[in-house]
Amino acid sequence: MRRLALLLLALSPPLAYSGSAPDYLRDLVERSRRQNLAAEKQWLRLVHYKKIYSGDFKSEADGRAFFLSPRGRTDPAAELEATLAGFLQEEMADTPAQHPQCQFPARFIWLHSKLNFDFDRLRPKRCTRFEEFWNRLSAKSITLVFSSYYLNNPASAFGHTFLRTNKTDFAYEGKRFELLDYGIDYSATVDTSNALVYGFKGLTGLFPGHFNYYPYFFKVREYNDYESRDLWEYDLNLNQAQVNLLVAHLWELGFTYFDYYYVTANCAYHILTALEAANPDLELSDRVGWFVIPANSVKAVFANQGLVRGVHYRPSIHTQFQDRLDRLSSAQRSALAAVVGDYRAPLPPAMGPRESVEILDVALDYADLRYARELIQGTDRQALEFKQRLLERRSEILIPSEQLRIEPPVLQQPQLGHGTKRAELGGGYSSALGPYGTLELRMGLHDLADPHPGYPELSEIEFFPARIRYNSDQRSVWLEDFSIVRVISLSSVSRFDTKPSWNFRLGVTTVRDGGCDACAAGVFEIGGGLARSWFGSKLTLFGFAQAELLGSPPLHGKFNLPLRLGAGPLVGTRIRVGERFSSVVSGSYQYLLETQPRWTYSGSMVNRFHFGNGFSISLEVKKVPQAWEGLLAPVIYF
Amino acid sequence: MRNLHLAFSSAVVLVSSIAAADPYGTAGCGLGSMLFHDDKGLIQVLAATTNGCFGTQTFGISTGTSNCAETSAGTKAAQIFIEANREALAKDMSRGSGETIVNLSSIAGCANPAAVGATLQKNFKAIFPDENVSNEFVVNSVLGTLKGDKALACSHVG
Numbered sequence: 006m007r008r009l010a011l012l013l014l015a016l017s018p019p020l021a022y023s024g025s026a027p028d029y030l031r032d033l034v035e036r037s038r039r040q041n042l043a044a045e046k047q048w049l050r051l052v053h054y055k056k057i058y059s060g061d062f063k064s065e066a067d068g069r070a071f072f073l074s075p076r077g078r079t080d081p082a083a084e085l086e087a088t089l090a091g092f093l094q095e096e097m098a099d100t101p102a103q104h105p106q107c108q109f110p111a112r113f114i115w116l117h118s119k120l121n122f123d124f125d126r127l128r129p130k131r132c133t134r135f136e137e138f139w140n141r142l143s144a145k146s147i148t149l150v151f152s153s154y155y156l157n158n159p160a161s162a163f164g165h166t167f168l169r170t171n172k173t174d175f176a177y178e179g180k181r182f183e184l185l186d187y188g189i190d191y192s193a194t195v196d197t198s199n200a201l202v203y204g205f206k207g208l209t210g211l212f213p214g215h216f217n218y219y220p221y222f223f224k225v226r227e228y229n230d231y232e233s234r235d236l237w238e239y240d241l242n243l244n245q246a247q248v249n250l251l252v253a254h255l256w257e258l259g260f261t262y263f264d265y266y267y268v269t270a271n272c273a274y275h276i277l278t279a280l281e282a283a284n285p286d287l288e289l290s291d292r293v294g295w296f297v298i299p300a301n302s303v304k305a306v307f308a309n310q311g312l313v314r315g316v317h318y319r320p321s322i323h324t325q326f327q328d329r330l331d332r333l334s335s336a337q338r339s340a341l342a343a344v345v346g347d348y349r350a351p352l353p354p355a356m357g358p359r360e361s362v363e364i365l366d367v368a369l370d371y372a373d374l375r376y377a378r379e380l381i382q383g384t385d386r387q388a389l390e391f392k393q394r395l396l397e398r399r400s401e402i403l404i405p406s407e408q409l410r411i412e413p414p415v416l417q418q419p420q421l422g423h424g425t426k427r428a429e430l431g432g433g434y435s436s437a438l439g440p441y442g443t444l445e446l447r448m449g450l451h452d453l454a455d456p457h458p459g460y461p462e463l464s465e466i467e468f469f470p471a472r473i474r475y476n477s478d479q480r481s482v483w484l485e486d487f488s489i490v491r492v493i494s495l496s497s498v499s500r501f502d503t504k505p506s507w508n509f510r511l512g513v514t515t516v517r518d519g520g521c522d523a524c525a526a527g528v529f530e531i532g533g534g535l536a537r538s539w540f541g542s543k544l545t546l547f548g549f550a551q552a553e554l555l556g557s558p559p560l561h562g563k564f565n566l567p568l569r570l571g572a573g574p575l576v577g578t579r580i581r582v583g584e585r586f587s588s589v590v591s592g593s594y595q596y597l598l599e600t601q602p603r604w605t606y607s608g609s610m611v612n613r614f615h616f617g618n619g620f621s622i623s624l625e626v627k628k629v630p631q632a633w634e635g636l637l638a639p640v641i642y643f
Numbered sequence: 644m645r646n647l648h649l650a651f652s653s654a655v656v657l658v659s660s661i662a663a664a665d666p667y668g669t670a671g672c673g674l675g676s677m678l679f680h681d682d683k684g685l686i687q688v689l690a691a692t693t694n695g696c697f698g699t700q701t702f703g704i705s706t707g708t709s710n711c712a713e714t715s716a717g718t719k720a721a722q723i724f725i726e727a728n729r730e731a732l733a734k735d736m737s738r739g740s741g742e743t744i745v746n747l748s749s750i751a752g753c754a755n756p757a758a759v760g761a762t763l764q765k766n767f768k769a770i771f772p773d774e775n776v777s778n779e780f781v782v783n784s785v786l787g788t789l790k791g792d793k794a795l796a797c798s799h800v801g
Contacts, residue, residue, distance in 0.1 A: 223674075
């Protein structure tokens with residue numbers, strides 16, 4: 006019976022205040038109007054209002070429960086006054102619905118700082134659930150964490166950003182127990198296992214996005230170990246009051262949702278709007294454009310002078326493995342190769358315990374790198390046994406391993422990367438067509454000849470690169486080449502790492518090989534092969550077996566379909582000289598299936614001279630059966 | 644009377660030995676169940692393209708007190724930590740040092756992480772006798788080892 010009463014109380018609309026403290030409410034509302042609080046930046050940010058085209062405000066939060074006023078989503082003043090009314094509302098159970106004071110602690114803190122609540126008339130409530138969250142986090146400082154790319158998955162070059170709340174302000178005793186801190190991210194809650202539905206819902210905002218919090222060790226295990234991604238950690242310069250407001254605000258956000266869009270309102274975007282709410286001086290979310298790439302959110306943080314007060318690097322399991330491997334002598338490497346092949350393989354008797362430890366430590370990282378999935382899922386008996394026996398062997402040598410001290414690869418920091426959009430305006434000459442002008446625009450992200458800082462060096466992923474040509478002799482303009490997506494993933498093979506390289510492209514291109522007379526054709530390319538790098542990735546050679554499917558009305562393939570299938574090898578090299586020059590040279594030969602001509606080829610060389618990370622000069626040479634072409638173009642990244 | 648006493652004390656021994664075998668149970672906070680669901684094929688590709696911008700409901704802020712989100716000092720937190728970090732902890736234990744040992748020492752209130760590392764390394768085969776032992780077994784044996792070595796003085800695990 007008592008329970009029922011509580012439930013009814015919890016469900017009743019916020020009218021209870023009217024009888025209890027109407028005078029004080031009137032007083033607060035009046036003062037808030039006099040101070041014009043509803044127009045203040047921080048209020049607008051706490052409720053996530055953005056100006057829409059009409060000039061009115063609309064909150065980006067999509068959950069109804071985020072608003073206490075029925076008009077709250079579009080009316081900042083109505084929401085502010087309803088919030089004050091809510092705070093005066095009578096006591097109610099803290100669960101399942103919360104008292105507005107408990108649900109909106111950041112609004113409470115901020116409004117109190119402006120209106121100086123009289124706690125005799127506005128009774129602070131006990132908020133047990135919020136207090137538990139608050140105490141768990143015990144936040145003293147905030148760090149923005151950027152998870153860099155996955156190996157062999159260029160799509161992940163976009164990275165991922167989330168926040169970490171730290172229990173300490175700075176390191177103490179030289180250590181920070183970061184694993185015990187909390188990661189807070191914004192992410193989509195997926196409710197389907199159908200890939201088509203998934204893609205559609207993700208692009209159209211039909212997945213709700215929620216804020217989640219995890220012990221940081223879950224994040225470290227997930228990114229560093231399971232996915233082998235390096236983490237960059239940016240300590241933010243927020244004072245304790247701002248940290249408190251942020252934590253309180255994250256609690257508020259935890260009870261609503263935002264429609265999740267892959268490219269715009271994604272994980273990076275809402276992390277920034279949360280930070281802005283905690284400190285009205287920050288300008289973050291307006292700096293990232295509508296196509297939000299997590300690396301750009303790191304740049305936005307750096308654009309606020311003094312906001313970053315320290316950068317830390319947390320190496321992935323792959324980086325740890327490589328670092329330990331680099332320290333081995335060649336005799337140790339041979340012994341390692343034997344152990345990796347057979348965990349029972351004895352180490353050479355000449356090796357002392359220190360040297361043996363070094364070998365077994367690399368072997369253990371190898372096991373975690375190679376069998377990350379199998380070990381967690383427990384699906385591969387051999388992988389489990391392999392690691393177990395190596396662990397036993399290592400534990401028998403009672404010497405502690407020294408802590409790895411890996412120099413942070415400072416050039417890989419995401420904020421150093423070139424702008425994700427690219428424009429190129431140039432002039433060239435074609436042996437078939439004479440002089441021409443060209444305009445190229447690219448939405449994102451990076452190709453192998455772009456300046457490499459801040460990006461995975463041997464990966465290329467491009468979205469919507471389009472090249473338009475103007476030919477002065479013919480006075481015509483056409484689309485020379487366009488891709489929806491183009492990917493190249495090079496992975497240097499070594500004794501201990503034999504991952505294949507691959508490429509993929511979907512788009513439209515202009516054919517100039519006798520199959521048709523410079524016709525536009527839809528193109529789908531896919532290939533796989535091997536790559537090898539030397540001199541710290543400055544020189545890379547690669548070789549692929551590649552298949553290409555072209556589709557265009559003038560083409561005549563098998564069964565008289567307007568399709569042409571070709572297959573053959575592609576070889577190439579990428580050379581980089583410092584940060585000033587990069588070059589990609591490649592050539593392919595294709596046998597064409599049951600069509601004329603019987604074969605075709607293509608050779609190209611792209612050289613770029615970089616002047617900082619925003620401007621380059623590109624010199625390109627291309628040879629196809631019907632033409633030699635050369636192009637000189639200034640390139641800007643923005 | 645004597646028989647009764649004997650029966651009583653053996654019952655006590657039996658109960659306490661069961662308790663010793665399983666004083667903590669399992670928190671169910673292993674990585675396999677918490678983070679990594681076995682998405683297949685195209686979904687996996689799409690998921691990678693979006694950079695794992697996916698949460699698990701378990702850790703939603705609104706779902707309140709997730710059982711696996713406790714990291715403060717004490718036995719419960721130690722149990723969660725050991726389960727979730729099992730693979731990394733096993734490696735650090737065999738090496739006798741490492742970040743997971745430092746953090747575990749902090750949760751368990753052990754003064755000297757280096758000594759904790761040495762003890763866990765020495766007892767590695769008792770803690771991980773083979774690759775198939777349950778998380779529960781690992782939790783119990785790690786905490787048992789920490790408690791068993793009085794010199795470690797791990798004050799937060801009683």
